[in-house]
Amino acid sequence: MYRIIVADDHKMVAEAVSTLIKTVPVDGSLIGEVVSVVFTLEDTRKACQEHQPDILLVDMAMPDGNGIDFIPELQALCPTMKIAVLTYYSEASIVRLALNNGARGYFLKACNAQELVQGLKQVGEGEVYVCEEAMMTLRRKNNAETLTNREKEILRLIVEGFSTKEIAVKLYLSFETVHSYMKNIRQKLGVSNTASIVREAIRQQLI
Numbered sequence: 001m002y003r004i005i006v007a008d009d010h011k012m013v014a015e016a017v018s019t020l021i022k023t024v025p026v027d028g029s030l031i032g033e034v035v036s037v038v039f040t041l042e043d044t045r046k047a048c049q050e051h052q053p054d055i056l057l058v059d060m061a062m063p064d065g066n067g068i069d070f071i072p073e074l075q076a077l078c079p080t081m082k083i084a085v086l087t088y089y090s091e092a093s094i095v096r097l098a099l100n101n102g103a104r105g106y107f108l109k110a111c112n113a114q115e116l117v118q119g120l121k122q123v124g125e126g127e128v129y130v131c132e133e134a135m136m137t138l139r140r141k142n143n144a145e146t147l148t149n150r151e152k153e154i155l156r157l158i159v160e161g162f163s164t165k166e167i168a169v170k171l172y173l174s175f176e177t178v179h180s181y182m183k184n185i186r187q188k189l190g191v192s193n194t195a196s197i198v199r200e201a202i203r204q205q206l207i
Helices: 011-023 041-051 067-077 092-100 113-124 132-144 149-159 164-171 175-189 194-203
Strands: 002-007 032-038 055-059 082-087 105-108
Touching (some): 002 011, 002 113, 011 032, 011 113, 032 041, 041 067, 055 067, 067 082, 092 105, 092 132, 105 113, 132 175, 149 175, 175 194
Parallel strands (some): 002 032, 055 082, 082 105
């Protein structure tokens, strides 16, 4: 069983997560015990030094600092400890920053109980686990980076409000060709319609 510290400035969230870890089994067994629940990064530092846990689950936005920025320091304090981030933020850039800083897990507070404990188990086993919703965001971002120059040009025109027919006329392309480009754009952004293309383009700052 893994020794786990839960750090979150929202006491209700921290206590709820702690309860899940202590009560929700994976493959018929609990993954570990919660040795401490803390609410600030300063208390997190002290708890890690005192308990030398196997896993730290830390909120990104703490009252005395950013949990992601704090990862290298905590890792230096407890070199064998695996650190996982718990947050509301699913932006690809934040997920990447957490992983680049040394996080072994990334969980959204919206993920279900089973995914959380299963993911923490995998983190404890030495794997890197990113929850499903955050992973989908990463995939969309990676796909968006493969947009061709022509697809980016059409994407810009879509966001500006041009119709498929208007784009075809403006770019001297056939309607069918523009329609094909738009299909590729939808697939790469992981969306199903034009309105979603616009929302995703703005969200990912693709234009």
